[in-house]
Amino acid sequence: MTKTAHSAPDLAPPPTLEVRGGRKNFGAVHALRGVDLVARAGEVTALVGDNGAGKSTMIKCVAGIHAFDAGEVLFEGEQTHISSPADSSALGIEVVYQDLALCDNLDIVHNMFLGRELKKGFRLDESAMETRAAEVLASLSVRTVRSIRQHVASLSGGQRQTVAIARAVLWNSKLVILDEPTAALGVAQTEQVLQLVRRLADAGLAVVLVSHNMNDVFEVADAINVLYLGQTAAQVRTRETSRSEVIELITSGSLPAGAAAAATLSTTNANGSTTA
């Protein structure tokens, strides 16, 4: 990972993460053809787009699983290059994937520290891990789990999602990316997870929420980034747009001339030209 100072001074703090013109090819497949993403501390940024629009590829590039072929990545205003998951973690980026990667046969504490266990000499430091896990769950106002020594196999879908999110924030992360966190959940559990997503942002983290669900997006996101065929169709403030406009952007990559969102923050059409 290399970092160089970014010159432009600004009164507002720089975004936690900024991707400019990210490109990624898989052989002849142009998965990303110029994507932008801005994720700010204290905000939830929804990343939306139709199947195949490039959302997973984008988050895998940010997570260091793939590397962008071209484009710029700035982290807290400094240009950086993420070429491995270790680079991404070192910056404070954590991704919660849909499969959650939890081990059913382990309890909540061991899942939260999976692969990064605290040790005292050659032994696991159970009490330090338990204390820290309890602190993180309490800081996120998680009251839905009965005991942190409960095996993950016995948890509901919402509780499992909660454990995976708590694990992501355990490591002083600055940016948490959530891939469809409510996809498999019922109404009540979806609500609990969305409240947790909001609390992450309210605690000062930058949160990127990948979602197909417009109810979730409009309930919890401050900003919406729409991908269309591997390009950024628009980056809009949620309060300045509507569901119908976002759905239009998702399905066609642009808005009809004169539509209100044309005046919103930095809208880029699918052909790559940008209007302020």
Ligand SMILES: Nc1ncnc2c1ncn2[C@@H]1O[C@H](COP(=O)(O)OP(=O)(O)OP(=O)(O)O)[C@@H](O)[C@H]1O
């Ligand atoms: N490893 C890969 N090899 C080849 N093509 C890939 C690879 N990963 C993704 N693609 C292609 O890149 C494009 C974007 O895919 P991606 O999975 O990023 O979209 P998505 O927006 O996450 O879709 P979905 O909502 O269905 O998950 C698609 O055309 C996909 O087939």
